[in-house]
Amino acid sequence: MLNSFQQGVIILVCINVIAVLGMSVLTGFTRLFSFGNAGFMSIGAYASAMLSVRLGMPFIISMVFGAAFAGFIAYLLGSLTIRLKGDYFLITCLGFGESVRVLFNYTRGITGGAAGFAGIPGTTTATIAVVCAVLAFIIAWTFIHSKFGRNLTAIRENEMAADAVGINTFRYKRLSFVFSAVFAGWAGALFAHYMRFITPADFSLAKSCELITTTVIGGLGSLTGSVLGALLVTLLPELFRGLAEYRMFLYGVAVVVVILLKPDGLYGYREFSLKRTINWWRNLPNMIREKSAQRKQRREKRGESK
Amino acid sequence: MSAKQESTKVLCMDKVEKHFGGVRAIDAFSLTLHEGVVYGLIGPNGAGKTTIFNTITGIYTPSAGKIHFYEKDITSIRPFEAAQLGIGRTFQNIRLFSNMSVLDNVVMACSMDADYKMPAAIFRLPKYRKLEKQINEKAMGLLETMGLEDRANERASSLPYGHQRKLEIARAMALNPKLLLLDEPAAGMNADEEIELVEFIKGIHQRFSLTILLIEHHMDVVANLCDHVTALNFGKTIAEGTPAEVKSNQAVIDAYLGVAK
Numbered sequence: 001m002l003n004s005f006q007q008g009v010i011i012l013v014c015i016n017v018i019a020v021l022g023m024s025v026l027t028g029f030t031r032l033f034s035f036g037n038a039g040f041m042s043i044g045a046y047a048s049a050m051l052s053v054r055l056g057m058p059f060i061i062s063m064v065f066g067a068a069f070a071g072f073i074a075y076l077l078g079s080l081t082i083r084l085k086g087d088y089f090l091i092t093c094l095g096f097g098e099s100v101r102v103l104f105n106y107t108r109g110i111t112g113g114a115a116g117f118a119g120i121p122g123t124t125t126a127t128i129a130v131v132c133a134v135l136a137f138i139i140a141w142t143f144i145h146s147k148f149g150r151n152l153t154a155i156r157e158n159e160m161a162a163d164a165v166g167i168n169t170f171r172y173k174r175l176s177f178v179f180s181a182v183f184a185g186w187a188g189a190l191f192a193h194y195m196r197f198i199t200p201a202d203f204s205l206a207k208s209c210e211l212i213t214t215t216v217i218g219g220l221g222s223l224t225g226s227v228l229g230a231l232l233v234t235l236l237p238e239l240f241r242g243l244a245e246y247r248m249f250l251y252g253v254a255v256v257v258v259i260l261l262k263p264d265g266l267y268g269y270r271e272f273s274l275k276r277t278i279n280w281w282r283n284l285p286n287m288i289r290e291k292s293a294q295r296k297q298r299r300e301k302r303g304e305s306k
Numbered sequence: 307m308s309a310k311q312e313s314t315k316v317l318c319m320d321k322v323e324k325h326f327g328g329v330r331a332i333d334a335f336s337l338t339l340h341e342g343v344v345y346g347l348i349g350p351n352g353a354g355k356t357t358i359f360n361t362i363t364g365i366y367t368p369s370a371g372k373i374h375f376y377e378k379d380i381t382s383i384r385p386f387e388a389a390q391l392g393i394g395r396t397f398q399n400i401r402l403f404s405n406m407s408v409l410d411n412v413v414m415a416c417s418m419d420a421d422y423k424m425p426a427a428i429f430r431l432p433k434y435r436k437l438e439k440q441i442n443e444k445a446m447g448l449l450e451t452m453g454l455e456d457r458a459n460e461r462a463s464s465l466p467y468g469h470q471r472k473l474e475i476a477r478a479m480a481l482n483p484k485l486l487l488l489d490e491p492a493a494g495m496n497a498d499e500e501i502e503l504v505e506f507i508k509g510i511h512q513r514f515s516l517t518i519l520l521i522e523h524h525m526d527v528v529a530n531l532c533d534h535v536t537a538l539n540f541g542k543t544i545a546e547g548t549p550a551e552v553k554s555n556q557a558v559i560d561a562y563l564g565v566a567k
Contacts, residue, residue, distance in 0.1 A: 139428055146427030146428075147420035151417050153406065153414070161397070163386045163389065165477060166415075
């Protein structure tokens with residue numbers, strides 16, 4: 001079977017997939033940028049870890065509570081900040097993410113401070129992680145393909161028009177924010193129970209940036225794109241592991257290249273479709289044949305004119 | 307005229323004012339709309355026509371005065387509430403959900419018909435399926451009324467200008483509005499398109515027995531469509547009456563062409 005390194009990679013991929021799916025709903029479908037989702041991850045991680053360690057709760061309860069608690073905090077924060085426009089909202093999220101990190105650093109008595117929180121049971125296995133990721137994808141997919149996702153997309157496309165067709169834009173933006181926080185908290189809970197030891201530094205601004213970058217690379221407005229993005233961004237550094245310190249550099253280059261070549265991301269506004277891919281694959285021989293026929297014709301024409 | 311006076315009042319604006327700093331965009335403006343009548347709002351640029359639309363739909367809250375919609379006070383309503391009450395509108399500069407398909411634009415406006423909760427959506431319960439199916443049929447039906455059904459799957463932004471205007475009206479109609487506000491529906495159209503648009507608006511007016519208030523600069527459109535016209539300048543009513551009356555009113559001519567000295 002898989003060795004522990006491979007299992008670890010699978011778990012990390014799944015954790016990122018869940019967090020990025022949340023981000024995708026918020027950024028891809030609602031066009032709200034949050035640089036604070038690592039903060040929600042850490043809330044989910046710490047809340048679930050404390051429940052498991054201090055109260056000896058079973059993993060599933062700690063996990064659900066961690067996710068729900070992150071969502072609750074997002075609800076409170078969103079009620080205050082969601083009315084802010086674009087950049088201002090982004091900055092409040094950034095501030096929130098950082099203040100959570102600092103708070104966990106200073107509350108040594110409760111969270112272990114910068115030295116970290118240890119002794120978390122390592123319940124997250126590759127199987128659990130994969131099941132969670134699949135479940136997260138189904139929830140996100142059904143959510144997006146219902147009036148909820150539609151209303152969020154309407155806000156992204158034109159907020160004034162969304163209002164004019166009776167969508168309570170404030171409520172739906174907050175809903176989207178809470179949704180992304182629940183997913184971030186869920187990912188955080190899995191992360192804590194995989195690493196068994198967490199520190200506030202695990203959830204720094206860099207983590208938030210990574211989540212946003214992954215969502216943008218995968219394609220704003222595409223859930224399958226987000227999954228693909230999360231796969232790439234988590235796996236690429238592992239592939240480049242041999243290159244040691246250059247891997248982050250290569251990662252950065254890859255991000256820039258994708259944005260330059262495909263500004264909408266890998267799957268902008270479109271979902272991956274098996275049918276379309278199969279059709280494309282089936283059509284490939286035809287396409288090649290047509291191309292070569294065209295080339296032949298052109299060559300013959302040139303020959304005639306001579 | 308007498309029949310009109312007896313019918314139900316749809317909208318009643320009573321001495322509404324809106325100030326932006328020292329500017330009085332609308333100044334003690336009163337307007338009463340009766341059910342089933344097409345009203346026109348004309349006036350030179352900056353007269354305050356769109357501001358009136360924005361106060362009715364809750365984008366602006368009036369600085370003074372009251373607005374009633376079927377007896378209900380909607381003076382400090384929020385935009386989405388106005389839409390939910392049944393005030394549909396289009397925008398002067400078209401505001402479509404441009405990356406979405408033509409059909410989706412209308413479907414997105416049916417959120418009020420989608421009366422299900424999140425579990426129903428996530429578990430795809432029968433209620434969700436039923437309502438979603440109804441919404442799709444309704445949206446398709448509206449597109450057929452507008453003659454856009456062939457373009458249902460095209461991107462909204464790829465439609466020609468005239469069709470975009472129609473789609474915006476279709477989207478407003480998805481709210482089952484009682485009152486439809488059209489902000490310069492004929493802007494940027496040529497004479498042929500204008501005639502088509504007039505027929506089209508007449509059609510939906512009859513079919514859905516709507517009350518319509520429209521802002522328009524093209525006087526032939528106003529003359530063909532409206533039963534009653536209000537002319538506006540500097541946020542104040544300067545003339546009222548049938549299109550012919552208003553057209554020949556000296557104050558209106560002065561407002562548009564300036565006063566001869």
